[in-house]
Amino acid sequence: MAVGIFDSGLGGLTVLEAVRKRLPDVPFVYFADSAHAPYGVRDADDIYGLTTKAVERLFDAGCDLVILACNTASAAALRRMQESWVPRDKRVLGVFVPLIEALTERQWGDNSPPREVAVKHVALFATPATVASRAFQRELAFRAIGVDVEAQACGGVVDAIEEGDMILAEALVRSHVDALRRKMPHPEAAILGCTHYPLLQDVFQDALGADVSVYSQANLVADSLADYLERHPGMLGPGTQETFLTTGDPARVSSRATQFLRRQITFTAA
Numbered sequence: 001m002a003v004g005i006f007d008s009g010l011g012g013l014t015v016l017e018a019v020r021k022r023l024p025d026v027p028f029v030y031f032a033d034s035a036h037a038p039y040g041v042r043d044a045d046d047i048y049g050l051t052t053k054a055v056e057r058l059f060d061a062g063c064d065l066v067i068l069a070c071n072t073a074s075a076a077a078l079r080r081m082q083e084s085w086v087p088r089d090k091r092v093l094g095v096f097v098p099l100i101e102a103l104t105e106r107q108w109g110d111n112s113p114p115r116e117v118a119v120k121h122v123a124l125f126a127t128p129a130t131v132a133s134r135a136f137q138r139e140l141a142f143r144a145i146g147v148d149v150e151a152q153a154c155g156g157v158v159d160a161i162e163e164g165d166m167i168l169a170e171a172l173v174r175s176h177v178d179a180l181r182r183k184m185p186h187p188e189a190a191i192l193g194c195t196h197y198p199l200l201q202d203v204f205q206d207a208l209g210a211d212v213s214v215y216s217q218a219n220l221v222a223d224s225l226a227d228y229l230e231r232h233p234g235m236l237g238p239g240t241q242e243t244f245l246t247t248g249d250p251a252r253v254s255s256r257a258t259q260f261l262r263r264q265i266t267f268t269a270a
């Protein structure tokens with residue numbers, strides 16, 4: 001009864017931890033495409049090719065449902081995958097919609113027309129590919145009117161996290177927040193639109209100031225997955241074991257993941 005969790009690297013572990021806590025009886029199979037991270041500097045075709053290959057591997061590992069715990073893949077590849085690639089008996093879901101539903105104060109699956117919401121000035125921090133896709137703005141426009149979104153492409157942050165250089169990652173976050181503030185001096189809310197960024201959530205919050213609400217995806221995705229599985233229990237696949245797969249060097253990826261999650265994580269070669 002396994003569910004697959006995919007990311008280009010370590011960022012999806014922030015989502016994995018939240019879904020494990022929310023659904024302790026479900027075994028999750030995690031796939032980190034570490035050999036090809038970061039995705040955020042790749043073009044849409046490239047991201048589509050890599051993501052479909054990884055998801056195929058998760059199907060083979062006994063997952064009928066796969067969560068793309070990667071905004072870049074969700075933004076650049078998910079729609080194309082759902083329209084023309086995902087087999088009838090499988091599902092692939094992204095991480096954007098639960099976040100936008102929270103921001104726009106909607107219940108899951110509320111498809112009523114767009115309406116005014118409380119938050120008017122939103123800062124979006126994401127990878128260059130996610131920002132270029134404008135997928136966040138598109139999904140938001142389906143649900144809310146009159147929201148001003150200023151997007152900041154946070155070049156370098158994912159690379160620094162994957163390399164374990166948290167000092168560089170922190171410095172980059174502070175400089176990206178400064179750059180955002182030059183364009184939007186007083187955001188009311190900030191979206192961490194990359195699953196790597198919650199690893200630096202305190203730095204974002206500190207740089208933005210206490211009056212800015214910082215939204216990150218892990219718990220929102222966990223709640224929406226729990227809701228989805230309640231409505232579609234048949235989507236739990238035949239897999240039985242928590243597993244960690246990587247296209248990178250398993251020893252190196254295991255050591256970084258263990259450091260981030262503060263529990264022993266052992267990756268094997270995908």
Ligand code: DGL
Nearest residue numbers: 011038039040071072195
């Ligand atoms: N965690 C991925 C995301 O949410 C990082 C993408 C990358 O590899 O650049 O966008």
